[in-house]
Every structure is written in C-alpha cells, then in structure tokens.
Amino acid sequence: MSTDASGRADERPISLETNQVGGAGTARSVALFCVLVLTVSYVSVLYGITQVVGGSLSLLALVAAMLVGATVLARLIRPWTAAALALAAAGIGFGYYLTSAGGDPSVVITAADTIVSDTVALATGLPILQMVQAGIWTLGFAPGPVFLSWYLAMRGQYGLSVVPGGAALGFLVLTGDAGMLVTVTGTLAAMGAIAAGELERHGGSIQQADLLAALFALAIVLSLSVTVVPGQPTAPTHLAQGEPGSLEATLDTAPRQSGIAGPVNLSPAVRFTVESDQRSYWRTGVYDRFTGDGWVRTGRSSQYDEPLTSPPNGGETVEQTITAETKLGVMPVAPQPITLDGDVTRRTTVSRHGQPRPETPLSAGERYTVVSSVVDPDPAALRTAGTDYPDSVTGRNLQLPESTSSEFRAQTAEITADAENPYETAVAIERHLESSKDYSLSVTKPDGNVAEAFTTEMEAGYCVYFATAMTQMLRAEGVPARYVTGYTSGQQIDDETYVVRGLDAHAWVEVYFPEHGWVRFDPTPGDSREDVHTDRLEQARDAGSENVDTEESDDVPVPDESSAPTGTEPGEQPEPDPNETTETDDPNESTPATQGNETNETPSNPATGTSGGDSITDGSLVTITRETAALGLVALVGLAAGARRTDAATRLRRKLGIYWHGRRHDPDRDAERAFARLERLLARQYRPRRRSESARAYLHALSTAANAADAADTTPIDARAERVVDYYERATYGTGVSRTEADEAIAIVDELARDRLPVVGRLH
Amino acid sequence: MTDTNSTGDASTEPTAAGDHxxxxxxxxxxxxxxxxxxxxxxxxxxxxxxxxxxxxxxxxxxxxxxxxxxxxxxxxxxxxxxxxxxxxxxxxxxxxxxxxxxxxxxxxxxxxxxxxxxxxxxxxxxxxxxxxxxxxxxxxxxxxxxxxxxxxxxxxxxxxxxxxxxxxxxxxxxxxxxxxxxxxxxxxxxxxxxxxxxxxxxxxxxxxxxxxxxxxxxxxVTDRETLVAARETVSRVQVAQPVREYVTRLAADTREHANIGVSPRGTISLLRAAQARAAANGREYVLPDDIQTEAPVVMSHRIKTADRDRDGDAIVADALERVPIE
The missing domain is CATH 3.40.50.300 (P-loop containing nucleotide triphosphate hydrolases)
Incomplete structure (x- = not known):
C-alpha cells in the first residue's frame, strides 16, 4: 500500500503497474546466475594457470563434474554430508599434490614440504604460477569450493553458497593471481547472489535492482580506490631504477616475474660500473615459467649462504667488483656467481637458479664483489654434450603454455630440421631470429602468446621478444632453456672498467648442456640493437642530460669500444653486442631526480624531450585500459541507478514543470498535471500540501491563512486557483474534463506561475 | 454549482427517466x-x-x-x-x-x-x-x-x-x-x-x-416518492477508483491501530454517506473531502480500542491525519 501511495497523481498508473513485475522465480534465476558467475570468476583464474602449466582439460572436466554432482546431490544429501564430501574432495586433491610433490623435496616450493606452509606462502602474495607444481595444486584446489558453493546454491542457500566461492576467490586475490576485473566480477556476483537470495526469500521484486546497482557501484569504486591486494604485478615497487615504460622497468617488473611490454624507451643514465678482468653480460634475473605474456620465476628464494652451486665442470673464475651508480634494485653478476662479498650480502636472497637479489635496493656508491665461474666451452664440446639432462633441469625448463599452437612447434621443427644436436638447434634458432626479425623498440605487444606471435606474425621486436621466442622454441624442441634478464657488458672505458647504463638492459637465453651447465645465447640482432642504443646515447649526450656519463666514460667514443666479448657465445656468434650500451630511453625519461649520482636537478628534461625528436617511442601515450573503461562504466551505471533511486530526474522535471506544462495528453491528465504544477507553486509560496489533505481542503486552508495574515505582504490566493482545483477534481474523481477546460486550467497555472516568477513577478 | 433557481417553492419534480x-x-x-x-x-x-x-x-x-x-x-x-x-x-x-x-x-x-x-x-x-x-x-x-x-x-x-x-x-x-x-x-x-x-x-x-x-x-417540503427517487439518485453517484482506495486505506489504518477496526460494512456505509453528501453538495462524484467529512461519524462507533484514552474518535482522527489521499 505504501508503495503505490507514494506515487503522485500524475504517476499513479505507472506505480500500479510496476508492482507486478519480477517475482521470486526471477530472483532465484538471478541468484543462481550470480553464484555461477562467482564460480566462473575463480575457475577462470585457475584455468589461466593451467593454460600455462598444463592440465586445463582436466580442470574443466573436474569443475563440470563437480557442478553436475552438486546439482544431483543437492536433493539427495544433507548439508553436513556435502561439506564432508567437499572436504574429502579437497583432501584427495591436495593429497595428490603432496605425493607428486613429495618425491623430490625441492619440488615443493623450496624449503617447505607441507601444504600449510605453501598455502601460507600463497596467501601472503606468492602467485600460484611460482609454485613448482602449480597445475596439480590447481586441480586440488578447484573441486571443494565449486562443489560446495553450487550444492548450497541449488538448495537455495545463496548466502552460504557465497562463502566457499568467495573464500576461493579471496584466496586467489591474496596470491595476486586474480586480476582486478575477475575480482570485481566475482565480488559483484557474490553480492548479487546474496541480494537476489534475500529478494527471493522476502518476496521482493527485481525492480529494487536500482538500489542494488547503486550499492554495487559504490562498493566497486570504493574498493578500487583503496587497493590493498598484495602481489599486484603491475607495480614495480621493488625496483628503484627504470621509470615506467622503460625497458628496464619491463624486464624487472617485480622480484619474481618479468613482464613483456609494448613499446619501451631507453634510459641513458649510468646504472653501475663494473671492474672485471673479463667482459661479460651482467645477469640480474632468471625466469623459468612462461605464462604466454610474461615470465615467472618458480620456487622460493633463500638467504645468501655461500658458496653457491657452481656449474658442473667449473669454469674460469672471474672476479668482478660492481659499484652502484644509482639506486639499484638488482644485483648484476656475471653468471654463474659463486661467492659474494660486501655489505649487501647480508640482505641478499638467492633464487633457486643461483641468481642473487638485494632485499632492499643498493644505494648509489655501494659496492660488492662477486666471484663467478664463467662457463665458456667451445662449440665442439657443446656439440657432444648429449642430452642427458638431470630431472631438476627438465622439470622446470621445458615448460610451454598449454595454448602453444602446433603451428609454432611445426615452424620450430622446420627451422631446426638440420640440427643434429641441441647445440645446433640453439644456433639454428638464434640465426633464424637474428636474420628474420628487425630490431625495434616501438612494437605493440600482441595479444595471446608472445613467443608465438613474435615468430609467426611480428616483423620486429626487441631483446625481450627475441629471447622469449628463442626460449620457447628451444623448449618446443626439447632443449632445456630459460629466460634471463640483465645488462650487456656496457661501455669499456679502460682495461678492466665497464660503465653500464640503463639502455644496456637486455634479455637473453641460457641453454643447458650436460656437463657444462647454463650457456648463454643471444638471439637479438646485435648490430641494429647497437645502432639504436648508440643513437640514443648520443642524443642524450647532445641534449646534455644528466648522469649519462661517469667521469671517464664521456671521453670514449661509444661505438669504438668494441673489444671482443669475453666469455660467452660459443662459436660462430660474433658477439653481437659488444657495446650494447644503448638501450635508449625516451629523452624525457632521464629524469635526474630519480637517478643517481650527480643530481643537480636542472629541469633540462623538457628540452631534451623536444630535442630528441626522433625518440623511438611514444612513452607518454595515454591509453585507456579495459579496467579503466570497465570502472568508468560501473561508476556510470551506479550514478544512473542512484539518480533513479533518488528521483533526480523527476525532481528536475518538477522544478521545470512549474513553468512549463510540456506536451499535452488527454484532457484529464492535463488537468491533473495543471493542478500538480499549481500545487508546487503554492508549496513554494506557502507550504506543501500534506499527503492526507485533499486538494480542496489545502486550498481552503491556504486562503484562510492568507486572509488571516492580513494581506500586506502576503498575496491572497488567486480565485482562479479554485477553478484549477475544480477541474482537477473532476478529472480525477468525476466525469472528466473537456479539452477546453483542461486548456483553461493550464492557462491559469501558466499565468500564476509567471506572476510568481522570482524576479519577473516583482517587475509586474 | 447549480444554476437552478433555489428560491422557488418546495415542490420537487421527479424526472420522467426512471425513479431518479x-x-x-x-x-x-x-x-x-x-x-x-x-x-x-x-x-x-x-x-x-x-x-x-x-x-x-x-x-x-x-x-x-x-x-x-x-x-x-x-x-x-x-x-x-x-x-x-x-x-x-x-x-x-x-x-x-x-x-x-x-x-x-x-x-x-x-x-x-x-x-x-x-x-x-x-x-x-x-x-x-x-x-x-x-x-x-x-x-x-x-x-x-x-x-x-x-x-x-x-x-x-x-x-x-x-x-x-x-x-x-x-x-x-x-x-x-x-x-x-x-x-x-x-x-x-x-x-x-x-x-x-x-x-x-x-x-x-x-x-x-x-x-x-x-x-x-x-x-x-417534499413527498415520499421524491425521497425514494432522491435515494436512487444518490446510489448512482460516481465513486472513482482513487476514492475507493482511499477508503480502503482508511479502514486498514483503523484496523492496524485498534483492536477491532472498521468492518467492510462500515466502509460500505462510509461510501454511501459520501455519495449522499456529494449529491447534497450538487456533485455527481465523490471527493476525498466527502469521505473526510463523513468518516468521523461513520467510523468512530465501529472501532473498539483497548486503550481507554483513545476512543474511536481519536483513532479516526489519526487515520485522517495519517493516511495519504492519493
């Protein structure tokens, strides 16, 4: 009663209609749909993982089986039995995980061999992809929540059913695997399920959905403005060097993963100097799992405790002293490091792959010494190295995303058709990439599998693309390979000193050879890379950017320092990038404030930015991401729903409606609207009509009051108003009014409204 | 409302069309x-x-x-x-x-x-x-x-x-x-x-x-036949849907706030009284005002309260104050 009583006269028919629509049946469908969406949201995250590590078919089959099972069992078993079943399902899943992980203690994330510690690690922000047995873990994780939530939903317990689903999603949020869109979708679905469930229970109407929409939008916008989700891969908080958009920043996006970006720029600023009697690439990160659009390092790191494992055959020992010239979030070393020395070692962690990393960035001027065992076998030895790979190597370094197409494999097979051993395979791939692709920093990142897109579609790319493609091709051929990031040797300024700049950032490939260990291959075309990078450095120097040189390095012409690469490329690869020095940042990237040593903060950047007209990339291009667009849409929907809820449109219409009658309909409605306008007019001047007050009584009360107030400043009620009331009464309760009468009512109200226009009325 | 000259004598002329x-x-x-x-x-x-x-x-x-x-x-x-x-x-x-x-x-x-x-x-x-x-x-x-x-x-x-x-x-x-x-x-x-x-x-x-x-x-001033015809006329006075709903709401309100509220017989009586009042005021249709005038005398005695201080009159007055017309 109260709902249709709230409609004013001119809306009455509408409010009567709207009460009928949307019953409990609709609410149930909506609730079930929402639970399904919630399920899909976290299953999609798991599916994304299995796409990388394999097992997506099993996952889908498992989920489908759980859904069917829950649908059937919903009528048959009691909730406690169902909970026990779900627990049992989860137990079996994790049991399988433990057994498959148990064989090799190192398979479970390093030191931990219990599910609890793994789970704790995950819940504190460790992405699932970094787990060694991520696929099996996923299969163990999925069935419990899927079964339980669908079972409860089928029984109509929507509120409860959201609990397991929400917990599963929440866990994936904590691991950082669930992206924003998935999280928001899942959360919305959970809210929707609860809300629709309540509507069903209380026999509410879906018409109240506008309130829900407004609340949803509020929740989303609020939650996104306060983000506390750990492990978000987009924020390179651990790295001090490399501005967003620079090559370095994309190489080391986070401690445990390496992204692949679209266009990047190069920073000419000096990062560190190396004193070493041998030239080398300075490695900063090793990654073994390819997700299709980025690299992840699996396993946990442990505190540095010397010595580190050395390559099987031991190589030549090289000692380097590295001095950070700017804040540095990585520890460049020549592979493979064996011992570290320096203050920083107390806060150094070492990954399973033997790559050290500082827990807090090195400050400018900080030094450390590394002793590395450099593997430098000759091609002949590598040719005969054989394929007797240890399990620990093949287990991790042969992974391809499940989505890898057969075309990619076929193409790789074709390229390496002539190769007779892994070494030749590697060389063939390396040559193929160097010869068939151009070097360019301004590429658009393809959708889907980057390695595949690069080999099949793209014409050009930069080191990240080359290295990714080569790693994946090698793996497709069964050769263990891993993706490595770091810096090229840099500019040699005297016999033993190398200056390494931001634009030296690089990515390459390490291939495993039994008896030798990891051997470096660099598929990036050296010459063109060098050209691009040298140009960038020249530009920066011309523009007078800060930090481009150390005290000695500017004397040395960059291109000249092509002393032969020291370690490395076995055989016929004339080390392509001796002077690698020049991954150019966009000029304006060289903001002095953030980098390093001689910081005199001259605002020279704009100048350099413009002078470096042929900057390689358009780093400042503002793109609207899908997330932003979705968020905007959500906010818009919320606003619209809120506006509807608060009747903003109706209010505005009323406000304007005092002065303007608008389109005319049938006479009765017109008379009613004329009275509604009169009423608002009077309400503004005197008081609003009480809802229990009839039109006539209202007018009577007003004229009595106006007469009593004795007229000097109050205008008495116009007698014409009574005519409007008459017509209104006849239209509403009586036999109706004629067109002429309705028009007369409108005319009267128009006139009264004009008389009372705030300013015009006075002038009158 | 009426343009008929009301100063004439007391005679009232039943119309030919039926008895109204x-x-x-x-x-x-x-x-x-x-x-x-x-x-x-x-x-x-x-x-x-x-x-x-x-x-x-x-x-x-x-x-x-x-x-x-x-x-x-x-x-x-x-x-x-x-x-x-x-x-x-x-x-x-x-x-x-x-x-x-x-x-x-x-x-x-x-x-x-x-x-x-x-x-x-x-x-x-x-x-x-x-x-x-x-x-x-x-x-x-x-x-x-x-x-x-x-x-x-x-x-x-x-x-x-x-x-x-x-x-x-x-x-x-x-x-x-x-x-x-x-x-x-x-x-x-x-x-x-x-x-x-x-x-x-x-x-x-x-x-x-x-x-x-x-x-x-x-x-x-009139005769029995005219009175009967007038009663027939009254029963034909139009009661629009909003008015009927208003009466229903009033009755429901009294039922909510008293032990025994107004019965359906009471609401029928209220409508009839309002019809008669509308006709007596020269209208062919009932206004909420008619309802409001009749409600106190028609409804009050049908209400039974537990509370001695609040009799039927108070309940009806509250209902009239509280219940929206539209």
Whole structure:
C-alpha cells in the first residue's frame, strides 16, 4: 500500500503497474546466475594457470563434474554430508599434490614440504604460477569450493553458497593471481547472489535492482580506490631504477616475474660500473615459467649462504667488483656467481637458479664483489654434450603454455630440421631470429602468446621478444632453456672498467648442456640493437642530460669500444653486442631526480624531450585500459541507478514543470498535471500540501491563512486557483474534463506561475 | 454549482427517466429539508445535515446523548418534512420483540389470525432509549434495520420504503441499561451527538416554544416518492477508483491501530454517506473531502480500542491525519 501511495497523481498508473513485475522465480534465476558467475570468476583464474602449466582439460572436466554432482546431490544429501564430501574432495586433491610433490623435496616450493606452509606462502602474495607444481595444486584446489558453493546454491542457500566461492576467490586475490576485473566480477556476483537470495526469500521484486546497482557501484569504486591486494604485478615497487615504460622497468617488473611490454624507451643514465678482468653480460634475473605474456620465476628464494652451486665442470673464475651508480634494485653478476662479498650480502636472497637479489635496493656508491665461474666451452664440446639432462633441469625448463599452437612447434621443427644436436638447434634458432626479425623498440605487444606471435606474425621486436621466442622454441624442441634478464657488458672505458647504463638492459637465453651447465645465447640482432642504443646515447649526450656519463666514460667514443666479448657465445656468434650500451630511453625519461649520482636537478628534461625528436617511442601515450573503461562504466551505471533511486530526474522535471506544462495528453491528465504544477507553486509560496489533505481542503486552508495574515505582504490566493482545483477534481474523481477546460486550467497555472516568477513577478 | 433557481417553492419534480432525479434537484431538496428542520431545531446545522444525508444514503442514525436535547424533535421534524409516516417506540426493560414488530391477533369474527403491524412499520422510526430494552428486543429492531423486513410466526413482511431508524441511547444511566452489542452498533450508519445548544441558541429555542410548538405547524417540503427517487439518485453517484482506495486505506489504518477496526460494512456505509453528501453538495462524484467529512461519524462507533484514552474518535482522527489521499 505504501508503495503505490507514494506515487503522485500524475504517476499513479505507472506505480500500479510496476508492482507486478519480477517475482521470486526471477530472483532465484538471478541468484543462481550470480553464484555461477562467482564460480566462473575463480575457475577462470585457475584455468589461466593451467593454460600455462598444463592440465586445463582436466580442470574443466573436474569443475563440470563437480557442478553436475552438486546439482544431483543437492536433493539427495544433507548439508553436513556435502561439506564432508567437499572436504574429502579437497583432501584427495591436495593429497595428490603432496605425493607428486613429495618425491623430490625441492619440488615443493623450496624449503617447505607441507601444504600449510605453501598455502601460507600463497596467501601472503606468492602467485600460484611460482609454485613448482602449480597445475596439480590447481586441480586440488578447484573441486571443494565449486562443489560446495553450487550444492548450497541449488538448495537455495545463496548466502552460504557465497562463502566457499568467495573464500576461493579471496584466496586467489591474496596470491595476486586474480586480476582486478575477475575480482570485481566475482565480488559483484557474490553480492548479487546474496541480494537476489534475500529478494527471493522476502518476496521482493527485481525492480529494487536500482538500489542494488547503486550499492554495487559504490562498493566497486570504493574498493578500487583503496587497493590493498598484495602481489599486484603491475607495480614495480621493488625496483628503484627504470621509470615506467622503460625497458628496464619491463624486464624487472617485480622480484619474481618479468613482464613483456609494448613499446619501451631507453634510459641513458649510468646504472653501475663494473671492474672485471673479463667482459661479460651482467645477469640480474632468471625466469623459468612462461605464462604466454610474461615470465615467472618458480620456487622460493633463500638467504645468501655461500658458496653457491657452481656449474658442473667449473669454469674460469672471474672476479668482478660492481659499484652502484644509482639506486639499484638488482644485483648484476656475471653468471654463474659463486661467492659474494660486501655489505649487501647480508640482505641478499638467492633464487633457486643461483641468481642473487638485494632485499632492499643498493644505494648509489655501494659496492660488492662477486666471484663467478664463467662457463665458456667451445662449440665442439657443446656439440657432444648429449642430452642427458638431470630431472631438476627438465622439470622446470621445458615448460610451454598449454595454448602453444602446433603451428609454432611445426615452424620450430622446420627451422631446426638440420640440427643434429641441441647445440645446433640453439644456433639454428638464434640465426633464424637474428636474420628474420628487425630490431625495434616501438612494437605493440600482441595479444595471446608472445613467443608465438613474435615468430609467426611480428616483423620486429626487441631483446625481450627475441629471447622469449628463442626460449620457447628451444623448449618446443626439447632443449632445456630459460629466460634471463640483465645488462650487456656496457661501455669499456679502460682495461678492466665497464660503465653500464640503463639502455644496456637486455634479455637473453641460457641453454643447458650436460656437463657444462647454463650457456648463454643471444638471439637479438646485435648490430641494429647497437645502432639504436648508440643513437640514443648520443642524443642524450647532445641534449646534455644528466648522469649519462661517469667521469671517464664521456671521453670514449661509444661505438669504438668494441673489444671482443669475453666469455660467452660459443662459436660462430660474433658477439653481437659488444657495446650494447644503448638501450635508449625516451629523452624525457632521464629524469635526474630519480637517478643517481650527480643530481643537480636542472629541469633540462623538457628540452631534451623536444630535442630528441626522433625518440623511438611514444612513452607518454595515454591509453585507456579495459579496467579503466570497465570502472568508468560501473561508476556510470551506479550514478544512473542512484539518480533513479533518488528521483533526480523527476525532481528536475518538477522544478521545470512549474513553468512549463510540456506536451499535452488527454484532457484529464492535463488537468491533473495543471493542478500538480499549481500545487508546487503554492508549496513554494506557502507550504506543501500534506499527503492526507485533499486538494480542496489545502486550498481552503491556504486562503484562510492568507486572509488571516492580513494581506500586506502576503498575496491572497488567486480565485482562479479554485477553478484549477475544480477541474482537477473532476478529472480525477468525476466525469472528466473537456479539452477546453483542461486548456483553461493550464492557462491559469501558466499565468500564476509567471506572476510568481522570482524576479519577473516583482517587475509586474 | 447549480444554476437552478433555489428560491422557488418546495415542490420537487421527479424526472420522467426512471425513479431518479437530477443532481441539482437533490441538492435543492436537501437544502429545503434542512431549512425546514431548522425551523424546529435551533442550531445543530451539521447534525441536521448528517441526518438528512443518512436518510438519502439509506442509513440509520444513532443519537447518543443526554435526555432533553431534542433528539425526538429532530426525528419528528425530519419525518414531517419529507411527508413520511413516523412512529416511535419507547424502549423499556419490559418491552417485548412483538411490541416492536407487531403480532398476530385472533379475529373472533373472521376466525382467523390477523397481523397487527407493530410500530416498526413506519418510514421513519424513532427508537427511543434503545439501550433500555433487553437485547432480544433490541435485536428485533436491529434485524429489521438490516433486512428491511420483519418475520413473525414464519411470515416475512417487507417494511415500507423508505425505512430509516433514528435511535437514541440513554447515556446517563448506565446501570439501568443494556449496552448495545458491538455487532449491532455496526448497523447504524452514523452515530451523532447533539449536545447542549449554545447559550444564544438556547435563548432562541426558549423564544420559539412560547405559544404553539413549531413542530405543530411544520409542513412537508417534499413527498415520499421524491425521497425514494432522491435515494436512487444518490446510489448512482460516481465513486472513482482513487476514492475507493482511499477508503480502503482508511479502514486498514483503523484496523492496524485498534483492536477491532472498521468492518467492510462500515466502509460500505462510509461510501454511501459520501455519495449522499456529494449529491447534497450538487456533485455527481465523490471527493476525498466527502469521505473526510463523513468518516468521523461513520467510523468512530465501529472501532473498539483497548486503550481507554483513545476512543474511536481519536483513532479516526489519526487515520485522517495519517493516511495519504492519493
């Protein structure tokens, strides 16, 4: 009663209609749909993982089986039995995980061999992809929540059913695997399920959905403005060097993963100097799992405790002293490091792959010494190295995303058709990439599998693309390979000193050879890379950017320092990038404030930015991401729903409606609207009509009051108003009014409204 | 509202089309009756109007008052004004139902039983101090009110048309009365209070009683047929959907806030009274205003509250204040 009583006269028919629509049946469908969406949201995250590590078919089959099972069992078993079943399902899943992980203690994330510690690690922000047995873990994780939530939903317990689903999603949020869109979708679905469930229970109407929409939008916008989700891969908080958009920043996006970006720029600023009697690439990160659009390092790191494992055959020992010239979030070393020395070692962690990393960035001027065992076998030895790979190597370094197409494999097979051993395979791939692709920093990142897109579609790319493609091709051929990031040797300024700049950032490939260990291959075309990078450095120097040189390095012409690469490329690869020095940042990237040593903060950047007209990339291009667009849409929907809820449109219409009658309909409605306008007019001047007050009584009360107030400043009620009331009464309760009468009512109200226009009325 | 000249004489012309009148005619008729009654009853215009409207709306009236304020005079003058038969039943503790309805009497000459109609067979029946008779006798009258017929010894006899009961209650001697059962109070369309006249009105009243009582010289202003036609007209007054919903909301509100709220019979009575009032005001349709004017007298006596401080009047007043019109 109260709902249709709230409609004013001119809306009455509408409010009567709207009460009928949307019953409990609709609410149930909506609730079930929402639970399904919630399920899909976290299953999609798991599916994304299995796409990388394999097992997506099993996952889908498992989920489908759980859904069917829950649908059937919903009528048959009691909730406690169902909970026990779900627990049992989860137990079996994790049991399988433990057994498959148990064989090799190192398979479970390093030191931990219990599910609890793994789970704790995950819940504190460790992405699932970094787990060694991520696929099996996923299969163990999925069935419990899927079964339980669908079972409860089928029984109509929507509120409860959201609990397991929400917990599963929440866990994936904590691991950082669930992206924003998935999280928001899942959360919305959970809210929707609860809300629709309540509507069903209380026999509410879906018409109240506008309130829900407004609340949803509020929740989303609020939650996104306060983000506390750990492990978000987009924020390179651990790295001090490399501005967003620079090559370095994309190489080391986070401690445990390496992204692949679209266009990047190069920073000419000096990062560190190396004193070493041998030239080398300075490695900063090793990654073994390819997700299709980025690299992840699996396993946990442990505190540095010397010595580190050395390559099987031991190589030549090289000692380097590295001095950070700017804040540095990585520890460049020549592979493979064996011992570290320096203050920083107390806060150094070492990954399973033997790559050290500082827990807090090195400050400018900080030094450390590394002793590395450099593997430098000759091609002949590598040719005969054989394929007797240890399990620990093949287990991790042969992974391809499940989505890898057969075309990619076929193409790789074709390229390496002539190769007779892994070494030749590697060389063939390396040559193929160097010869068939151009070097360019301004590429658009393809959708889907980057390695595949690069080999099949793209014409050009930069080191990240080359290295990714080569790693994946090698793996497709069964050769263990891993993706490595770091810096090229840099500019040699005297016999033993190398200056390494931001634009030296690089990515390459390490291939495993039994008896030798990891051997470096660099598929990036050296010459063109060098050209691009040298140009960038020249530009920066011309523009007078800060930090481009150390005290000695500017004397040395960059291109000249092509002393032969020291370690490395076995055989016929004339080390392509001796002077690698020049991954150019966009000029304006060289903001002095953030980098390093001689910081005199001259605002020279704009100048350099413009002078470096042929900057390689358009780093400042503002793109609207899908997330932003979705968020905007959500906010818009919320606003619209809120506006509807608060009747903003109706209010505005009323406000304007005092002065303007608008389109005319049938006479009765017109008379009613004329009275509604009169009423608002009077309400503004005197008081609003009480809802229990009839039109006539209202007018009577007003004229009595106006007469009593004795007229000097109050205008008495116009007698014409009574005519409007008459017509209104006849239209509403009586036999109706004629067109002429309705028009007369409108005319009267128009006139009264004009008389009372705030300013015009006075002038009158 | 009406352009008819109302200064003409008291004659009212039934229209040819069936037994109903034009609305302006009804309006004028009401005004005439009220004016006529006012010649006898000093003041109390609103009560007179209510009684006339109840007469048109086919309802019965319960006057709840102290003795001597003119209840009987009111009933008589109304009856006289419409030229209807008037009968009076003085209810006493020893009154029998047959004293009301009439009785079969054995006729010695014809050797048959003959029905001797009781006082209830009149157009306007005044039941005086109805609460002094035992319930059984009250019931005889109240049944006649509801059914508009009387059954004695298995034979049913229709009462004359129009049939309107104006009953009075003795409110000052509660220990010598039988309270009207709640269900039976419900059968009265309105319960009215006359109350004492204002001082100047009372002086006027006293002045009129010098010499002949004005009731003796009171002339009818219409006749029975016209009254019946007017009642027919009233029943055709239009009640729009919003008004019906408003009445429903009012009733529901009283039901929410009292032990026993207004019955459906009460809402029907309210609509009829409102119809009559609309016609009396020259309208062919009922306004919420009509409902609001009639609601206090039509609804209050049908409400039973647990709370002594809040009687039916308060409940109805609250409902009128609270319930939205649209």
């Amino acid at each position: 009148l034009e609305i302006p005619t009804v309006e004028r008729l009401c005004a005439d009756i009220e004016a006529n009654v006012s010649r006898v009853i000093v003041g109390h215009e609103d009560v007179i109007e209510h009684v006339v409207i109840a007469l048109l709306g086919r309802g019965h009236v319960l006057l709840d008052d102290v003795p001597g304020v003119g209840k009987t005079m009111l009933a008589r003058s109304v009856a006289t004004s419409v030229d209807c038969s008037f009968s009076r039943i003085q209810f006493t503790p020893d009154l029998l139902p047959t004293d009301v309805t009439g009785v079969n009497v054995f006729n010695q000459q014809t050797r048959e039983f003959e029905f001797q109609p009781g006082p209830v067979f009149g157009n306007i029946v005044l039941g005086d101090e109805i609460n002094r008779a035992p319930p059984k006798t009250q019931a005889a009258l109240l049944e006649a009110m509801e059914e508009e017929q009387v059954t004695t010894d298995g034979q049913t006899r229709t009462l004359p048309t129009p049939f309107t009961v104006i009953a009075t209650q003795n409110a000052v001697e509660p220990n010598r009365t039988y309270d009207l059962p709640f269900a039976e109070v419900d059968r009265f369309m309105k319960k009215l209070h006359l109350g004492y006249p204002e001082p100047d009105e009372e002086a006027d009243l006293l002045g009129r009683t010098v010499g002949d009582h004005p009731i003796e010289s009171l002339e009818p």
